[in-house]
Amino acid sequence: xxxxxxxxxxxxxxxxxxxxxxxxxxxxxxxxxxQVVVVVSAMSGETDRLLALARAVARRPDPRELDVLLATxxxxxxxxxxxxxxxxxxPVRSYTGTQVQILTDSAFNKARIRAIDAERVRxxxxxxxxxxxxxxxxxxxxxxxxxxxxxGSDTTAAALAAALKADECRIxxxxxxxxxxxxxxxxxxxxLRRITFEEMLEMASLGSKVLQIRAVxxxxxxxxxxxxxxxxxxxxxxxxxxxxxxxxxxxxxxxxFSRDEAKLTIVGVPDEPGVAYRILGPIGEANVEVDMIxxxxxxxxxTDFTFTxxxxxxxxxxxxxxxxxxxxxxRDVSGDPRIAKISLVGVGMRSxxxxxxxxxxxxxxxxxxxxxxxxxEIKVSVVVDEKYLELGVRALHEAFALDRESMAEx
Ligand code: ADP
Ligand code: ASP
Ligand code: MG
Numbered sequence: 001x002x003x004x005x006x007x008x009x010x011x012x013x014x015x016x017x018x019x020x021x022x023x024x025x026x027x028x029x030x031x032x033x034x035q036v037v038v039v040v041s042a043m044s045g046e047t048d049r050l051l052a053l054a055r056a057v058a059r060r061p062d063p064r065e066l067d068v069l070l071a072t073x074x075x076x077x078x079x080x081x082x083x084x085x086x087x088x089x090x091p092v093r094s095y096t097g098t099q100v101q102i103l104t105d106s107a108f109n110k111a112r113i114r115a116i117d118a119e120r121v122r123x124x125x126x127x128x129x130x131x132x133x134x135x136x137x138x139x140x141x142x143x144x145x146x147x148x149x150x151x152g153s154d155t156t157a158a159a160l161a162a163a164l165k166a167d168e169c170r171i172x173x174x175x176x177x178x179x180x181x182x183x184x185x186x187x188x189x190x191x192l193r194r195i196t197f198e199e200m201l202e203m204a205s206l207g208s209k210v211l212q213i214r215a216v217x218x219x220x221x222x223x224x225x226x227x228x229x230x231x232x233x234x235x236x237x238x239x240x241x242x243x244x245x246x247x248x249x250x251x252x253x254x255x256x257f258s259r260d261e262a263k264l265t266i267v268g269v270p271d272e273p274g275v276a277y278r279i280l281g282p283i284g285e286a287n288v289e290v291d292m293i294x295x296x297x298x299x300x301x302x303t304d305f306t307f308t309x310x311x312x313x314x315x316x317x318x319x320x321x322x323x324x325x326x327x328x329x330x331r332d333v334s335g336d337p338r339i340a341k342i343s344l345v346g347v348g349m350r351s352x353x354x355x356x357x358x359x360x361x362x363x364x365x366x367x368x369x370x371x372x373x374x375x376x377e378i379k380v381s382v383v384v385d386e387k388y389l390e391l392g393v394r395a396l397h398e399a400f401a402l403d404r405e406s407m408a409e410x
Contacts, residue, residue, distance in 0.1 A: 002167040003035040003125070007135065007157035010044035011174040012231035013077050022231065023084035025172075026130055030090060035125040037164065039135045039157040040081055042073025047136075047150070063108035067137075067147045070109075071097070074134035074153070082132050091129040095120070097137035097145070102156065104138035104146045111138055111146035112214070113155065116163040125164075133160060154215035162222035169219060169226050170237075171211065176230035177238035178203070178210055180402040181255040186394050188403040192253065193236070196243045199253045199345050200226075202379050206343040207258025216240065243347060251348035252355070252400050257393055259340040259386055261291070262314035263371065264307060264321055268331030271303040279305055279324055286320050288313040291341075292374045292383065302331070306372065308383060311337055339371060340389040343381040344396065356380045362399040368392050 006029065008022050022040075029036050042050075050069050054061040061069075078094035085092040101117035124131045135153025138146045148155050154171055161169035178200065179189040195203075197220035204213040210228060219226040219240065229237030269275055280290055288309050296304045309317045314337045325333045349355050356373075359380055363370060368391065372383035384392055397403065 001033050001035065003164055004029060005037045005039065005157050005161040005166045005169045007039040007153055007171045008231055009173045010041045012172055013040055014044040019080050020084050022081060023088060026085060027088055027090050030130050037121060037131045037133060037160055039133050039153055039160060040074060040077040041135050041153040042077055046073040064144060067108045067145050070147045071137040071145045074136050078132045078134045085130060092132060093124050093129055094132040096134045098139040100133055102138035104140055106140040108146055110149040113138060113159045116159055118163040121164065151209055151212035154212040155218065158215035158218040158224060158226060161224045162218050166224060169224050171228045172231035173228060176233060176235045177228050181393055181397055185390055186397045188397065190403055192238050194239045194241055195253055196347055197240055198378060199347055200240045202345045203254055203256045206256035206381065207341065208256045250346060251352055252344050252346035252402065254345050255393055255396055256343045256345055257340060257389060259389055260311045261308050261339050261341050262311045262335065262337040263339050263383065264317055264335040266305050266321055266325055266330050266333050268302040269305060269328050271298065271301050278328060282320055282324055283317055286316055288317045292372050294372055338386045339383050340386045341381055341383050342392050343379050345379045347378050349378050358399065359396060362395050363392055366391055366395045
């Protein structure tokens with residue numbers, strides 16, 4: 001008997017028929033004798049609909065009240081799925097995040113899970129029940145409802161799997177696994193049979209929305225095997241595991257990209273100690289996360305400083321930067337909210353040189369100008385104008401032959 005956590009995303013529970021199908025799949029697992037905990041998202045489009053409602057009432061909705069609203073989406077689905085299971089004679093109980101006690105910090109809209117009191121879930125499982133838990137939501141120390149950020153149901157599932165020491169956490173979605181890149185952008189993209197936690201962490205943090213980054217962190221930290229599978233067809237999906245030292249991995253595993261980026265530049269700041277801190281300190285205090293940073297050495301005694309932020313934070317960052325420029329006596333401030341980031345990810349990069357060069361050459365051939373570059377041990381990222389995003393991703397996918405299985409993977 002295994003303990004399995006299953007998670008179904010928005011499309012998989014998008015209408016009553018699909019919920020009935022999920023009920024069948026859950027029943028099949030339960031009938032095999034496994035203990036099953038199911039985490040569900042809101043029905044597809046529901047979270048966006050709720051967000052639009054909030055914005056129709058308030059341009060900048062209060063974060064605490066926004067979470068009270070957003071958490072309702074998942075509450076609908078746990079009830080509907082449990083009704084469908086009841087109808088089939090399956091013993092089941094549904095719980096909201098507050099009822100389970102998924103304890104989070106108080107960062108509304110992007111809360112982090114601190115602890116899970118899984119006692120109640122364990123008792124239900126021991127009594128032979130299926131447990132259905134609302135994804136994406138928790139409760140803070142004050143008893144206030146919190147949500148975990150977009151895609152947060154993945155994290156609920158992985159964190160529950162870790163707390164329950166589950167044998168596997170299965171993420172059922174509308175693709176049949178993790179691909180070399182988003183198959184919606186590159187139809188030739190190929191499903192990976194396995195990918196390491198490390199690579200999946202990079203892919204998720206660099207924009208691949210197939211898994212929320214914190215889900216990968218939880219599963220990696222607590223060593224829970226994580227599998228991404230189709231909710232609609234059978235298959236083995238993609239297993240996310242630790243690197244097998246005996247197996248030489250492919251050079252590049254995938255291409256991640258993100259169009260939610262914006263770039264800001266402050267021109268002609270004095271080139272002296274403490275300047276980076278005086279620019280980025282206030283930006284951080286304004287709760288804006290900075291991603292890439294480039295500082296140029298100017299010919300005179302001034303320097304230009306460019307950094308990227310999430311596009312949602314662009315206006316706020318620009319406002320702050322204007323104040324900072326005035327304080328520092330900088331010459332000018334400029335920005336561009338229409339940029340995108342493309343990243344190549346692969347553990348094989350550690351032992352191979354020349355990946356970055358080939359990447360730049362490929363983009364040059366397509367006439368794509370690179371605005372910024374950043375590298376780390378297993379990734380190379382470039383910032384380009386948003387209009388070149390798809391072209392760049394497709395060209396790189398082809399140049400690195402990602403549509404073909406590498407020798408090492410066979
Ligand atoms: P769910 O609602 O089930 O959580 P998501 O929309 O959050 O589903 O995630 C699945 C989507 O992720 C896919 O439809 C696909 O377009 C996108 N995606 C992005 N990058 C990848 C990738 N490397 N592999 C597979 N899917 C990806
Ligand atoms: N419903 C939330 C969202 O749309 C959480 C999730 O689906 O994972 O982002
Ligand atoms: Mg998702």
